[in-house]
Amino acid sequence: MDVDIGNALATVASPGISRDALERLDEDVARAHERIEAGRADAEHGYEALNLPSRTDPDEIYRAVDRPEIADADALVTIGIGGSALGAATIADALSGAGAEVGVGAGSEVGADTADDGTQTVFLDNVDPEWITGHLETLPLENTAINVVSRSGTTAETLANFLVVREAFEDAGVDWTERTIVTTGEAGPLRELSDRHGLPALQVPDGVPGRFSALSPVGLVAAAVCGHDLEALLAGASAEAETLTGSLFECPAYAYGATTHALAARGASVNAMMPYAESLETYAEWFAQLWAESLGKDDLGQTPVRALGATDQHSQLQLYRAGPRNTLVSFVTPRERDDRAIPATDVDDLAYLGDASLGELLQAEFEATEASLAAAGRPNVRIELERVDAFELGGLLYGMEAACVLAGELAGVNAFNQPAVEWAKKATRGLLGGTDADGNRLEEADAVAEKTTLRVDR
Ligand SMILES: O=P(O)(O)OC[C@H]1O[C@](O)(CO)[C@@H](O)[C@@H]1O
Numbered sequence: 001m002d003v004d005i006g007n008a009l010a011t012v013a014s015p016g017i018s019r020d021a022l023e024r025l026d027e028d029v030a031r032a033h034e035r036i037e038a039g040r041a042d043a044e045h046g047y048e049a050l051n052l053p054s055r056t057d058p059d060e061i062y063r064a065v066d067r068p069e070i071a072d073a074d075a076l077v078t079i080g081i082g083g084s085a086l087g088a089a090t091i092a093d094a095l096s097g098a099g100a101e102v103g104v105g106a107g108s109e110v111g112a113d114t115a116d117d118g119t120q121t122v123f124l125d126n127v128d129p130e131w132i133t134g135h136l137e138t139l140p141l142e143n144t145a146i147n148v149v150s151r152s153g154t155t156a157e158t159l160a161n162f163l164v165v166r167e168a169f170e171d172a173g174v175d176w177t178e179r180t181i182v183t184t185g186e187a188g189p190l191r192e193l194s195d196r197h198g199l200p201a202l203q204v205p206d207g208v209p210g211r212f213s214a215l216s217p218v219g220l221v222a223a224a225v226c227g228h229d230l231e232a233l234l235a236g237a238s239a240e241a242e243t244l245t246g247s248l249f250e251c252p253a254y255a256y257g258a259t260t261h262a263l264a265a266r267g268a269s270v271n272a273m274m275p276y277a278e279s280l281e282t283y284a285e286w287f288a289q290l291w292a293e294s295l296g297k298d299d300l301g302q303t304p305v306r307a308l309g310a311t312d313q314h315s316q317l318q319l320y321r322a323g324p325r326n327t328l329v330s331f332v333t334p335r336e337r338d339d340r341a342i343p344a345t346d347v348d349d350l351a352y353l354g355d356a357s358l359g360e361l362l363q364a365e366f367e368a369t370e371a372s373l374a375a376a377g378r379p380n381v382r383i384e385l386e387r388v389d390a391f392e393l394g395g396l397l398y399g400m401e402a403a404c405v406l407a408g409e410l411a412g413v414n415a416f417n418q419p420a421v422e423w424a425k426k427a428t429r430g431l432l433g434g435t436d437a438d439g440n441r442l443e444e445a446d447a448v449a450e451k452t453t454l455r456v457d458r
Pocket residue numbers: 081082083084149150151152153154155158210211293418421
């Protein structure tokens with residue numbers, strides 16, 4: 001990935017960062033880089049994620065999915081949530097070829113992605129019963145493989161969905177044990193299930209938090225089943241890893257990470273990730289988890305917003321150009337893409353379109369939107385890819401992870417844990433009659449009943 005931070009400079013934008021401040025910040029980047037490299041060298045928790053390009057063995061993944069019921073399946077249903085779904089869904093969305101819609105999260109159509117090799121992929125990362133039933137009623141279960149992913153092996157949504165999907169296969173008379181592959185940690189209910197039924201099981205790499213695990217079996221099993229090029233994904237990530245040096249003026253990932261940190265410190269509390277490629281829509285969701293769960297700590301952090309170019313020029317741009325000066329817009333755009341001509345028309349007013357192509361129109365929209373923000377003194381950053389393919393995607397995912405790790409170092413927060421999510425998990429378990437590991441009641445559930453209410457009913 002290439003990064004242009006020109007429109008984040010104080011000569012263009014407010015909030016913005018001056019060249020002098022950027023030079024000074026680069027000294028912090030050098031120190032942070034040393035810390036990151038030391039963490040990588042010692043395979044420390046979190047930093048280990050930046051070693052994945054050289055740690056992940058694509059052949060191990062290809063071998064694990066090399067069962068006819070899995071490799072030749074017409075459809076693949078991935079059951080996982082957060083980091084155990086978004087990385088795989090991002091790769092599926094980006095590499096799935098034109099016109100595909102990935103069925104991720106409640107509210108998406110009972111649609112599915114169709115990979116280049118024709119495999120239909122569905123990601124069940126929510127427990128909305130109507131949505132789950134919709135998928136189970138349309139999937140060809142007798143030709144569907146199951147990919148269950150959970151680092152902890154205990155996540156309620158994932159385990160509940162797996163129990164439901166398993167039952168649906170049994171009700172359809174389809175042997176799910178032949179067509180299920182598991183990726184999980186060394187222990188936990190999911191590991192027990194896979195051992196009990198002799199399911200192929202891959203290990204979530206130690207020291208790698210879920211949201212940083214796309215370039216491991218967590219994100220790559222689904223990609224392997226869909227025939228995507230794991231070596232190219234990892235090679236792109238390796239090439240990006242080569243760029244990690246002690247200066248933001250030499251390393252695109254650090255330039256992005258340092259700039260977002262500097263702008264957050266100057267009031268840009270929102271980061272709108274706006275790729276100009278439909279195939280990167282799910283990438284913006286993946287980025288939102290990475291940024292929110294890693295940096296949202298100690299009353300700090302930048303709120304990630306998912307946007308899509310050109311679509312959200314017609315919904316969100318008004319706010320980013322004329323609303324509070326609290327937003328950095330991060331654009332991602334490929335330099336090359338397959339194009340399609342716009343047919344000529346005899347309507348004079350539309351002549352300018354008839355002479356162009358959709359790709360030219362989209363590129364003009366991107367450049368115009370970028371310039372419109374700069375003209376209004378609003379900070380934005382450009383992230384460029386050669387094109388949306390496996391190599392470039394590997395680099396983008398790795399680059400964003402490295403940018404996030406750096407931003408965490410500069411902000412002085414632990415980018416690798418997410419303690420704030422545990423409260424609601426305990427309350428949920430308590431509401432369903434569950435207890436803690438020692439059999440004690442989960443007090444968090446009581447707070448639900450104690451809610452302050454001021455209802456206004458229709
Ligand atoms: O992979 P697991 O353990 O099922 O967790 C899924 C997701 O849930 C979280 O723990 C948040 O609840 C994320 O950090 C993680 O990616």
